[in-house]
Amino acid sequence: MSSDPTSTEPQAPLAPKSLEDRITMPASAGTNVNAASFTPGRASGFSWADDVDSPTPPAIADPPPSTTAEKNEGIAKEETLPKAQSDGAVEEQHGSTLQEPEHDVNVKLSDMxxxxxxxxxxxxxxDELKLAPEILKGIYAMNFRKPSKIQERALPLLMSNPPSNLIGQSxxxxxxxxxxxLNILSRVDTSLRKPQALVLAPSRELARQILGVVQxxxxxxxxxxxxxAIPDPARRNQTIQxxxxxGTPGTTMDMIRRRQLDATNIKVLVLDEADNMLDQQGLGDQCKRVKVLLPKTVQTVLFSATFPNEVLSFANQFAPNANQITLKHDELTVEGIRQLYLDCNNIQDKYDVLVKFYGLLTIASSIIFVKRRxxxxxxxxxxxxxGHKVASLTGALEGAQRDAIIDRFRNxxxxxxxxxxxxARGIDxxxxxxxxxxxxxxxxxxxxxxxxxxxxxxxxxRFGRVGVAITFxxxxxxxxxxxxxxxxxxxEAxxxxxxxxDSVEDVVKRVIKSSRAGTNIDMEM
Structure with missing residues (x-):
């Protein structure tokens, strides 16, 4: 990037002289002839960056970005695992394949x-984990051949005895x-038909995705x-064995209190996207209440891609004396994602611009994120x-409707x-x-x-592919x-x-096309 990485002064994204100067594409990259053509929607050259009273954006409390040397230190040669299953959805759920770059894993042990x-x-x-043959067989069924970087360090800590808590940022x-x-499968006793491990996720969509991986x-x-343990009227009075x-925190808590879920034998509690759940007022309270209903000896495992400092402090209280594992997420979050932005005249104009994008959105699949239902x-x-074919998914829909919509999208x-x-979280x-x-x-x-x-x-x-994110x-x-x-x-967006x-259309289509072909695009910042 061209900006000084050591500076603490926030810097605005710079408008390039020419998109072709900033994004280089392979000659073989194609276009979609069926995509809708674009027409100008505003005054030529207009930019909100030129119309802001103060050039200084609001500061966001957190450490400044790492220096270039620090970033380069954490980046090793990219290693691809052919036909490897991802950490997200399984093949039946149309998940991505794992193409993991090697990054440094930082470990902080509770034992100082x-x-x-x-x-x-x-x-x-x-093999070093001494897993049961049937568990190893399941790993290979997922097309894993060797541990990922986070697994190399997390699994020995997770599976050690006596069990210890873990907070993982990856x-x-x-x-x-x-x-x-893997940790859960190694600890459950299948001769006992009672719940022994509990995994909580912030949404039913992520819970269903995790369920597929476990199965x-x-x-x-x-x-x-x-x-x-997600809302399901058809199973409202059934006992979980x-x-x-x-499941999700609210439904799980309700089922424990109704004695549909016997929590007395729970050995492991996992919170996925833990920062989101612990930071949200409703979900955080529910997670705390669920934990209170579990045995005091439960092994608590928290995982998330982000852990703001104020949430990490609470996480340490939720999972006391935990080992901590982190990946340098500042490199990982932007790798492979081409981040662009465009100016709309006003809030009403955003819809017109979105409609113009429709032909590009349907080349593969796209998600449009909005603030309100x-x-x-x-x-x-x-x-x-x-006449456009779109679907929307919000928390206002009933569970069965949400399941049907996400399944349609996956398929x-x-x-x-x-x-x-x-x-926004975890869905693959x-x-x-x-x-x-x-x-x-x-x-x-x-x-x-x-x-x-x-x-x-x-x-x-996802997982080594190229994607594009556009902000209005x-x-x-x-x-x-x-x-x-x-x-x-x-x-530097x-x-x-x-x-x-015409240039906008050409650039975006070539980024998407290269993504589908697995072609790397060099974006010079």
Whole structure:
């Protein structure tokens, strides 16, 4: 990047003189002749960056971006695992394949006298874990051949005896789901038909995805039963007998209190996307209440891609004396994702611009993220009325409706999905090549929300592929928020010049095309 990485002064994304100067494409990259053509929607050369009263965006509290030397130190040669299953959805759920770059894993042990670099705390093969043959068979059924970087360090700590707590910060696609699943499978007693491990996720969509991973990895374990604890009227009064339970906090808490879920034998508690659950007022309270209902000896495992400092402090209280593992997420979050932005005249103009993008959105699959449920519903109704095929997914829908919509999206029956942040975390759909930030993510108080931005754009560019994330800017406030987010992470987003829509169309289509072909695109910052 051209900006000084050591500077603490937030810097605005720079508008390039020419998109072709900033993004180089392979000559073989193609275009979609069926894509809708673009027409200018604003005054030539207009930019909200030129119309902001103050050039200084709001600061976001956190350490400044790492220096270039620090970043380079954590980046090794890329290693590809052919036909490897991802950390996210399984093949049946149309998940991505794992193409993991090697990054440094930082380990902080709860035992201050222990050496985190001790070979005992790292493995290079699954055989070193002395797993039961049926569990190993499940690993190979997932097409894993060797541990990922996070698994190398996390698995020995997770599976050591006596069990110890773990807090892990790692990007989607680094092997965390498989890691905590292996730990669970190694600890459950299948001769006892009672719940012994509990995995909680912030949304039913992520819970169902994790459930699929556990079922595939445990398919050869005799007597194993995996149950779900998500809202389902058809199973309202049924008692859960599966040794492994995957669910959402509210439903799980309700089932324990109704004595439909016997928690007396729970050995392992896992929170996926833990920062999101512990930080949200409702979910955080529910997670705490669930833990109170579990045995005091339960092994607590927290995983997430982001852990803000204030949430990490609470995580240490939720999982006391925990070992900690982190990956350098500042490199991982932007790798493979081409981050662009464009200027809209006003909030109403955003919809017109979105419609012009429709032909590009349907080349593979795309997710449009909005702030409010009402916005998602309004966009869906207007686009459907104009003959466009889209679907929307928000927390306002009933569970069965949400399941049907996400399944349609996974299967490719719906190419464009409009969603609130309910889908921003953990969801893995291989075909997603574009994310649209229709609304710049913000916190409840209106401040910029950098963590949600990273989770949103992480739905594309999955596991070594190239993806594109485009943010719509419609006024001074949205520009300042976007600038604050990009400044925090040292991102220099490229401005799409809407005075030349032919160029916009050409650039975006070639990024998407290269994503589908697995071609690397060099973006010179």
């Amino acid at each position: 006298q222990a050496d985190p670099n001790n070979p005992l705390y790292s493995i290079k093969s699954f 990007q989607s696609g680094t092997g965390k789901t498989a890691a905590f699943t 595939v990895m445990g398919q050869f374990v005799q007597g194993l039963e995996v149950s779900q 599966g040794q492994i339970v995957v 009402e916005t998602a519903r309004d966009i869906e109704e207007r686009m459907v009325a104009e 490719g029956d719906a190419k464009v999905l409009i969603a609130t942040n309910v889908l 759909v291989q075909s997603v090549t574009m994310v649209i930030n229709y609304d710049v993510p913000e916190l409840a108080n209106g401040d910029p929300d950098p963590e949600t931005y990273l989770h949103r754009i992480g739905r594309t560019g 800017i419609h006024d001074k406030a949205s520009w300042r928020k976007f600038t604050a987010i990009t400044s925090k992470y040292g991102i 490229v401005r799409l010049d809407t005075s030349d829509w």
